[in-house]
Amino acid sequence: MYSVSCRRLCKTFQQGELAVHALADVDLDIDAGGFVCLFGPSGSGKTTLLNMIGGLDTPSSGEITVAGQRIDQMKRAELARLRLKHLGFVFQSYNLIPVLSARENVEFVAQMQGMGAQQRKHKALTILAEVGLQGLEDRRPAELSGGQQQRVAVARAIVSGPELVLADEPTANLDSATAEILMKLFVQLNQQHQTTFVLSTHDNLIMNYARRLIKLRDGRIVEDIDQT
Amino acid sequence: MILLRLAWRNLWRSPRRTLLTLGAMVFCNTILVFMIGLQLGMYDLMINNTLRAFSGNLQIQATGYNEKPQMRRSFADATQLAQRVRDHINLDSVSARATGFALASSQTRSYGVQVLGVQPATEALVSTLPGLIKQGSYLSPDDAQTAVVGSVFARNIKVDIGDELTLVGSGKDGSIAATVVTVVGIFDSGISELDRNLLQMPLTVFQDVFSLGNDAHKIVISAANLDAAVKVESEISALIADHPDLTLLDWQTLNPGLQEAIQADFSSAWFMYGVLIVLVGFSVLNTVLMSVLERTREFGIVLALGLTPGRVGWVVMLESLLMGLAGFSIGAATGAALNMYFAINGFSYSGMQEMGARFNLPAEFYPEVSLIALTLGPGAILIATLLAAIYPALRIRGLQPVEAMRAV
Ligand SMILES: Nc1ncnc2c1ncn2[C@@H]1O[C@H](COP(=O)(O)OP(=O)(O)OP(=O)(O)O)[C@@H](O)[C@H]1O
Ligand SMILES: [Mg+2]
Numbered sequence: 001m002y003s004v005s006c007r008r009l010c011k012t013f014q015q016g017e018l019a020v021h022a023l024a025d026v027d028l029d030i031d032a033g034g035f036v037c038l039f040g041p042s043g044s045g046k047t048t049l050l051n052m053i054g055g056l057d058t059p060s061s062g063e064i065t066v067a068g069q070r071i072d073q074m075k076r077a078e079l080a081r082l083r084l085k086h087l088g089f090v091f092q093s094y095n096l097i098p099v100l101s102a103r104e105n106v107e108f109v110a111q112m113q114g115m116g117a118q119q120r121k122h123k124a125l126t127i128l129a130e131v132g133l134q135g136l137e138d139r140r141p142a143e144l145s146g147g148q149q150q151r152v153a154v155a156r157a158i159v160s161g162p163e164l165v166l167a168d169e170p171t172a173n174l175d176s177a178t179a180e181i182l183m184k185l186f187v188q189l190n191q192q193h194q195t196t197f198v199l200s201t202h203d204n205l206i207m208n209y210a211r212r213l214i215k216l217r218d219g220r221i222v223e224d225i226d227q228t
Numbered sequence: 229m230i231l232l233r234l235a236w237r238n239l240w241r242s243p244r245r246t247l248l249t250l251g252a253m254v255f256c257n258t259i260l261v262f263m264i265g266l267q268l269g270m271y272d273l274m275i276n277n278t279l280r281a282f283s284g285n286l287q288i289q290a291t292g293y294n295e296k297p298q299m300r301r302s303f304a305d306a307t308q309l310a311q312r313v314r315d316h317i318n319l320d321s322v323s324a325r326a327t328g329f330a331l332a333s334s335q336t337r338s339y340g341v342q343v344l345g346v347q348p349a350t351e352a353l354v355s356t357l358p359g360l361i362k363q364g365s366y367l368s369p370d371d372a373q374t375a376v377v378g379s380v381f382a383r384n385i386k387v388d389i390g391d392e393l394t395l396v397g398s399g400k401d402g403s404i405a406a407t408v409v410t411v412v413g414i415f416d417s418g419i420s421e422l423d424r425n426l427l428q429m430p431l432t433v434f435q436d437v438f439s440l441g442n443d444a445h446k447i448v449i450s451a452a453n454l455d456a457a458v459k460v461e462s463e464i465s466a467l468i469a470d471h472p473d474l475t476l477l478d479w480q481t482l483n484p485g486l487q488e489a490i491q492a493d494f495s496s497a498w499f500m501y502g503v504l505i506v507l508v509g510f511s512v513l514n515t516v517l518m519s520v521l522e523r524t525r526e527f528g529i530v531l532a533l534g535l536t537p538g539r540v541g542w543v544v545m546l547e548s549l550l551m552g553l554a555g556f557s558i559g560a561a562t563g564a565a566l567n568m569y570f571a572i573n574g575f576s577y578s579g580m581q582e583m584g585a586r587f588n589l590p591a592e593f594y595p596e597v598s599l600i601a602l603t604l605g606p607g608a609i610l611i612a613t614l615l616a617a618i619y620p621a622l623r624i625r626g627l628q629p630v631e632a633m634r635a636v
Binding site: 051054056057076077080081082083084085087089091095096097098099100104107108109111112156 | 229230233234237238241525526528529530531532533534535536537538628629630633
């Protein structure tokens with residue numbers, strides 16, 4: 001079974017007179033439990049593809065199926081529910097809610113899903129410890145370094161055990177040691193819970209962890225490398 | 229719960245802005261509570277004073293008399309009925325009256341006058357008039373051929389205490405009613421209508437002169453206050469239920485002008501309050517809109533995390549609700565404190581005198597401290613606050629996650 005499946009996926013941005021083909025006829029299947037890394041030059045369409053898969057933006061044409069559901073025609077509220085239930089996100093720049101502490105940021109999604117207070121708190125603390133933020137749980141994002149913030153974002157993305165985690169350059173602001181800690185965590189989750197990971201990166205170190213590498217250029221898949 | 233926490237903390241992200249808006253809210257709420265409290269207090273006083281002056285809280289009349297007050301629309305056994313009412317409601321302030329018109333002549337002049345037959349012993353319990361005698365004394369219960377008249381009338385017709393007045397009118401049966409009465413007292417009520425053309429004489433004399441037998445036109449009932457009147461009203465209704473020829477009238481029916489004056493005054497005041505409320509509404513709109521625009525990116529995040537656009541809109545509504553509730557409670561509390569202070573010490577300002585003169589009021593007013601006085605204004609502000617938040621909240625519902633996150 002595929003976790004993600006794209007057919008003739010196109011996304012065109014209109015910039016004045018100019019049409020930018022951010023994605024052009026992308027056909028892509030990602031197995032459930034896969035660990036995929038998107039790479040390619042800047043502007044090749046990595047972020048756009050991740051946004052499409054996550055239902056954050058609607059394709060210009062083509063089909064996307066995520067977790068068994070066609071999402072290209074879905075209403076916004078349905079998409080939101082799908083994201084809440086099945087997806088975890090880590091964005092290019094740390095996107096935390098500034099008025100909530102690290103722990104509250106992590107608990108936020110879990111609470112929205114209706115998880116009980118005790119379980120939520122326990123999970124949040126455990127996962128924050130796993131990403132190496134023990135003792136910093138009650139700090140607000142402004143009181144954390146960039147790398148620490150990104151680790152909170154990662155913790156938030158994986159806390160409720162999503163089927164699919166989409167991470168757009170999750171290690172861009174991290175030193176290589178922290179980046180490796182995160183990647184090991186991803187791999188562990190991937191192996192233990194069959195969580196599917198789709199990452200984008202410029203970093204060779206990250207690519208080494210992936211089992212499948214997909215290279216994009218000008219909105220097209222130009223290489224698809226199996227690393228197993 | 230986390231949405232509530234989120235909303236609360238969001239409010240305090242720019243404390244100065246929130247406090248300024250809150251301050252405007254509290255200020256307006258306090259003013260509204262005070263103004264409305266004062267108004268309601270004044271109306272109560274106005275109603276009470278007007279009713280106590282003359283008309284009483286309730287009147288029993290022959291059916292149809294109020295619409296067309298004619299001598300022949302009287303009812304029988306008036307003093308007995310008055311006594312039965314007194315016993316039934318266990319209240320002394322019940323008194324029978326008969327009304328007619330006569331041409332009054334002194335030695336030098338003649339004027340038309342409204343003649344009122346009253347029960348001297350109980351009239352003072354339903355009207356303040358007997359207590360407002362400036363010269364001489366009020367009628368005594370010995371049924372003598374005596375009369376009290378208003379001060380303006382006395383001056384116009386040139387009579388003094390001890391002078392005689394000749395009254396000529398027509399009796400119930402159409403016969404000529406004529407008598408001579410001695411002026412024993414002159415009252416000065418401050419109500420020009422009464423001072424100018426009212427003459428009171430004992431009911432028994434009136435009945436004689438106007439061939440009324442034992443009839444009268446009204447039984448006036450006075451209650452301690454408006455609330456007490458409501459209870460008395462139902463009791464009397466029950467008492468006269470088997471008399472279709474009798475009707476019980478409440479103060480609104482008896483004083484249509486008073487009710488209208490109050491309503492007109494209240495409406496015109498609400499126009500001013502409305503302006504205040506709209507101003508607060510716009511100040512809230514400005515605050516909420518600014519804070520929403522600043523946070524576009526953040527809304528993008530929570531949308532991306534899977535909050536439905538509707539739910540995100542609710543966070544914004546919740547923020548306004550919290551601010552509104554804070555404004556409501558603080559404003560109602562400061563307003564209550566203000567009202568309580570003036571409820572004890574009294575409040576007065578120059579513009580109020582005219583109204584006071586018109587309705588025979590004292591120069592000081594006592595604002596009401598009631599649930600309605602405390603919550604009406606702040607409630608309106610709260611609703612305005614929520615209404616003001618709707619537009620910003622709807623804006624968020626239309627937000628696309630990606631676009632929102634790209635915003636700075
Ligand atoms: N909202 C937008 N409006 C117009 N053009 C856009 C928009 N978003 C992306 N693009 C264009 O689409 C193309 C793909 O952009 P995308 O962000 O997916 O690239 P990327 O591979 O993530 O690049 P980077 O490595 O720099 O993050 C680029 O040419 C970009 O300019
Ligand atoms: Mg990108």
